[in-house]
Amino acid sequence: MTKSLNVPLTQQEKEELKNGDFVYLTGTIYTARDAAHKRMFECIERGEELPIDIKGQFIYYMGPSPAREGRPIGSAGPTTSGRMDKYTPKLLELGLGGMIGKGKRTPEVLNAIKENKSIYFAAIGGAGALLSKAIIKSEVVAYDDLGTEAIRKLEVKDFPVIVVADSTGTMLYK
Amino acid sequence: MRDINVSKVTETVKEMCIEINHVLSPDMAAALDKAATNEKSELGKQVLGQLEENIKIAKADMIPICQDTGMAVIFVEVGQDVHFNCDGAASLEDAINEGVRQGYVEGYLRKSVVDDPIIRNNTKDNTPAVIHYSIVPGDKVKLTLAPKGFGSENMSRVFMLKPADGIEGVKNAILTAVKDAGPNACPPMVVGVGIGGTFEKCALMAKHALTREVGKHSDIPYVKELEEEMLDKINALGIGPAGLGGSTTALAVNVETYPTHIAGLPVGINICCHVNRHISREL
Structure with a gap:
């Protein structure tokens, strides 16, 4: 099934989506990958507030190439989600809405997706030029010193993703 | 003995970094094309179609094919009758890394290299490259660049x-x-x-x-x-x-x-x- 939805998704929309559904997302998402996750996790461990309010929001595991003049962003495809698995259950517990990346997740993450009725989408790995066309605005909102690994707030329009782990915590990948 | 100025190496490495991150080589493009024709799954066909579209956009709009523009791996085959003229400045290795630096900075490529595997500060210019040298007969130098995504x-x-x-x-x-x-x-x-x-x-x-x-x-x-x-x-x-x-x-x-x-x-x-x-x- 193919759907167009506003992101962040409502709880009902998340629970209605099933593995294999094609979704075009329009709205706001945040980027964070390895280094930003490590910092956010350290923040949580110290009992400090996160630099962004993750409640209900979607994180896209992505570090873009630099934008040429006149463009909002450079190449912008997903990175391998598995490297964030160590941090993901905690973020879901704190209210993270969902994730966009590529590749398999650990049973711990899948279980956390099920318990929190969250969702995990994949974007097509290695299609960074194509995907950049669906990003209309990009702004660094935290950890600027991390360069490509900074947290960015993105405005997306018809950003193409596929449901690879739905709210039941089962994975599409064999 | 043939003299080669290392500035020529720098320039060539820079050009290769920019070109190959935007334009997929003809053999790879042909292989993807063939795969898109032969793929049996509908979803698979759709994905391959997107990858082909991605390659077209990358070339036309000069957006890197993939945001992971890689760590630069370079094979350098040096003819044994070559002498590198360094103008008293850079070594061959420095010249190669300078080419990577210029290519990644001026070519809007992602800087994905950290200075130490544990401390992990980004070097901000994608250097150093991983360089493999070999000495071969003749008076030519062959440079092969393969930026590797992780x-x-x-x-x-x-x-x-x-x-x-x-x-x-x-x-x-x-x-x-x-x-x-x-x-x-x-x-x-x-x-x-x-x-x-x-x-x-x-x-x-x-x-x-x-x-x-x-x-x-x-x-x-x-x-x-x-x-x-x-x-x-x-x-x-x-x-x-x-x-x-x-x-x-x-x-x-x-x-x-x-x-x-x-x-x-x-x-x-x-x-x-x-x-x-x-x-x-x-x-």
């Missing part, structure tokens, strides 16, 4: 097999690595394999095998057969484009071999995604 690099393996494991052991090792890589390595992949040598030699051969033109086979008859058989077996795994199922999991299996020790059978498997970038220039 989604697939992370799924690469070295197996120290026993001689008794033989060719079946090698086949199992390749299938194990590809199965474990699955969707993480951004299939359809190109699989580089090095058989023989020592621990480091097999890994280096596997890396070098990725720079071979896709569609070209080894000159050694049994190795060519192995390449063809493994490509069929990998594609029968059903992992498919983007790992979403289908008959295209790999575009090529390239194997290199080297003599080895009586006690060993090292096998290196370097997995590359569908953005298998390789470009060569001769000076």
Whole structure:
């Protein structure tokens, strides 16, 4: 099934989506990958507030190439989600809405997706030029010193993703 | 003795970095095209169609094919009758790294290199490169650049097999690595394999095998057969484009071999995604 939805998704929309559904997302998402996750996790461990309010929001595991003049962003495809698995259950517990990346997740993450009725989408790995066309605005909102690994707030329009782990915590990948 | 100014090396490396991150080599583009025609799964066809569209956009709008513009791996074949003129300034190594720096900074490529594997501060110019030198006959210099993305690099393996494991052991090792890589390595992949040598030699051969033109086979008859058989077996795994199922999991299996020790059978498997970038220039 193919759907167009506003992101962040409502709880009902998340629970209605099933593995294999094609979704075009329009709205706001945040980027964070390895280094930003490590910092956010350290923040949580110290009992400090996160630099962004993750409640209900979607994180896209992505570090873009630099934008040429006149463009909002450079190449912008997903990175391998598995490297964030160590941090993901905690973020879901704190209210993270969902994730966009590529590749398999650990049973711990899948279980956390099920318990929190969250969702995990994949974007097509290695299609960074194509995907950049669906990003209309990009702004660094935290950890600027991390360069490509900074947290960015993105405005997306018809950003193409596929449901690879739905709210039941089962994975599409064999 | 032929004199080559290292500034020529810098310029060439810079140009190669920018070109290969935006324009996929003709062999890879042709392989993807063929795969899109032959893919059996509808979803797989759709993914391959998106990848072809991605390549067109990358070239037309000068947006890197993939945001992971890689760590620059460079094979430098130096003719033994070449003398590098450094103008008293940079060494050959510095000249190569300067080319990478200029290419990645001026070409809007992502800076993905950290200065230390544990401390991890980004060097902000994608240097240093990983450079492999070899001395060859003649008075030319051949530079081959293969920027390597780490989604697939992370799924690469070295197996120290026993001689008794033989060719079946090698086949199992390749299938194990590809199965474990699955969707993480951004299939359809190109699989580089090095058989023989020592621990480091097999890994280096596997890396070098990725720079071979896709569609070209080894000159050694049994190795060519192995390449063809493994490509069929990998594609029968059903992992498919983007790992979403289908008959295209790999575009090529390239194997290199080297003599080895009586006690060993090292096998290196370097997995590359569908953005298998390789470009060569001769000076």
